[in-house]
Amino acid sequence: xxxxxxxxxxxxxxxxxxxxxxxxxxxxxxxxxxxxxxxxxxxxxxxxxxxxxxxxxxxxxxxxxxxxxxxxxxxxxxxxxxxxxxxxxxxxxxxxxxxxxxxxxxxxxxxxxxxxxxxxxxxxxxxxxxxxxxxxxxxxxxxxxxxxxxxxxxxxxxxxxxxxxxxxxxxxxxxxxxxxxxxxxxxxxxxxxxxxxxxxxxxxxxxxxxxxxxxxxxxxxxxxxxxxxxxxxxxxxxxxxxxxxxxxxxxxxxxxxxxxxxxxxxxxxxxxxxxxxxxx
Amino acid sequence: xxxxxxxxxxxxxxxxxxxxxxxxxxxxxxxxxxxxxxxxxxxxxxxxxxxxxxxxxxxxxxxxxxxxxxxxxxxxxxxxxxxxxxxxxxxxxxxxxxxxxxxxxxxxxxxxxxxxxxxxxxxxxxxxxxxxxxxxxxxxxxxxxxxxxxxxxxxxxxxxxxxxxxxxxxxxxxxxxxxxxxxxxxxxxxxxxxxxxxxxxxxxxxxxxxxxxxxxxxxxxxxxxxxxxxxxxxxxxxxxxxxxxxxxxxxxxxxxxxxxxxxxxxxxxxxxxxxxxxxx
Numbered sequence: 001x002x003x004x005x006x007x008x009x010x011x012x013x014x015x016x017x018x019x020x021x022x023x024x025x026x027x028x029x030x031x032x033x034x035x036x037x038x039x040x041x042x043x044x045x046x047x048x049x050x051x052x053x054x055x056x057x058x059x060x061x062x063x064x065x066x067x068x069x070x071x072x073x074x075x076x077x078x079x080x081x082x083x084x085x086x087x088x089x090x091x092x093x094x095x096x097x098x099x100x101x102x103x104x105x106x107x108x109x110x111x112x113x114x115x116x117x118x119x120x121x122x123x124x125x126x127x128x129x130x131x132x133x134x135x136x137x138x139x140x141x142x143x144x145x146x147x148x149x150x151x152x153x154x155x156x157x158x159x160x161x162x163x164x165x166x167x168x169x170x171x172x173x174x175x176x177x178x179x180x181x182x183x184x185x186x187x188x189x190x191x192x193x194x195x196x197x198x199x200x201x202x203x204x205x206x207x208x209x210x211x212x213x214x215x216x217x218x219x220x221x222x223x224x225x226x227x228x229x230x231x232x233x234x235x236x237x238x239x240x241x242x243x244x245x246x247x248x249x250x251x252x253x254x255x256x257x258x259x260x261x262x263x264x265x266x267x268x269x270x271x272x273x274x275x276x277x278x279x280x
Numbered sequence: 281x282x283x284x285x286x287x288x289x290x291x292x293x294x295x296x297x298x299x300x301x302x303x304x305x306x307x308x309x310x311x312x313x314x315x316x317x318x319x320x321x322x323x324x325x326x327x328x329x330x331x332x333x334x335x336x337x338x339x340x341x342x343x344x345x346x347x348x349x350x351x352x353x354x355x356x357x358x359x360x361x362x363x364x365x366x367x368x369x370x371x372x373x374x375x376x377x378x379x380x381x382x383x384x385x386x387x388x389x390x391x392x393x394x395x396x397x398x399x400x401x402x403x404x405x406x407x408x409x410x411x412x413x414x415x416x417x418x419x420x421x422x423x424x425x426x427x428x429x430x431x432x433x434x435x436x437x438x439x440x441x442x443x444x445x446x447x448x449x450x451x452x453x454x455x456x457x458x459x460x461x462x463x464x465x466x467x468x469x470x471x472x473x474x475x476x477x478x479x480x481x482x483x484x485x486x487x488x489x490x491x492x493x494x495x496x497x498x499x500x501x502x503x504x505x506x507x508x509x510x511x512x513x514x515x516x517x518x519x520x521x522x523x524x525x526x527x528x529x530x531x532x533x534x535x536x537x538x539x540x541x542x543x544x545x546x547x548x549x550x551x552x553x554x555x556x557x558x559x560x
Binding site: 012255259 | 289502542
């Protein structure tokens, strides 16, 4: 699997890089970014995967979250994929921001016309991990995952569906129960069809109800988030975790919204949380 | 002078806000942003003014530099103006990124059609300062200034032209000798006319040659900056400062480019530098 470097920028003593490659999962060219801290010049480092939210590419996080400072200090790599397949040959709903390109929702689509390309779950949990561990100085198998909104959902399901694959998971304003919110229903219906029992396999709350393996979980969600009441449902995940005796840290942050200003405020604590697990 | 708040977002415990107002200097509606740290809720704080580079608005810095974290920790306010007058009635060169809107160059234009609106020097050093000190919990007269590229030039000339007005000045990849580079020649010619003796009053290197008052100066410039050789000329400013026995700290940073990734790497050190002067 070959990747092509398209950009390399020095930041906080390390390097922020961008790559393109032909994806076997998504059957199109994909782009991702990587931040390698200074420590990676002399030894292999742990990796934290970041999954972005609706409408984003790999660029939003690397530009706006301020994460590279902490990754540099903590000596961890950041792996930052796109949110969907891309290209002229990839199906889209051009009038919608919440379906198609920019809205892959980290599932493996089974329905036409999406199934050929919208295999973001396999892309993130298999192909990208193999690419990263083959091509960069990161420690194989020592990884955590985090993300925002749709990507917070993605991070949670990737961890809950793959026992032992990630040392920890965190999320910013995640969509915690997508089978019960409009964003999730719209995408799951299109990508997965009408059988809601299949949807549950990509829903963090339902996965916990069905016995997801316990691992360290940190979630921040803003109390002034405009999507909190109708789309995110952290209380449903908390209730499922309580019922399953699965301790998670869910912090409802007073005054914070859904933006990258919220993410930037807490990304340092999230990366420190992961680093502690990754080096324990 | 009334200002209208158009946005308020919580970040690092403080608030990032945006305002519009009718500018008496620029004869148009202007937009600026302010970050108020948590400390500003209980006492007045020092202010650091940030001047952005070509093509920017107030949004680039607040989104991409990662400065709010440090401002929150240090207890300083950030005041972030736009780079030029704006609006349908403001003259522009639509085919050029380096003249007209987004390229005010922090001078007071004397030439038609620019002179009515392009009064960015007065805007930044007088009108904005009065607005800020009237409307926000910042300590009157306790201020520093910094900026990037065209805005680094702006920061340096604002400090060098106004003895005692700023406690310190810093700059990222500043245009140090604009009368001798294409960007500066293009804008100064258009805004100020052909008399180059007038240009010198807005040139950091020339101001030092002509006896600018000494104050603490910190400059970072990247050795991989694509504009270093042809537009920035830090060596000219260093030579002028050496000849004037004006000690400055000029750091040429190995491997860094002209981007906000470079700014983000060093903005914390710059704000700490200013905070030390502002609270001494």
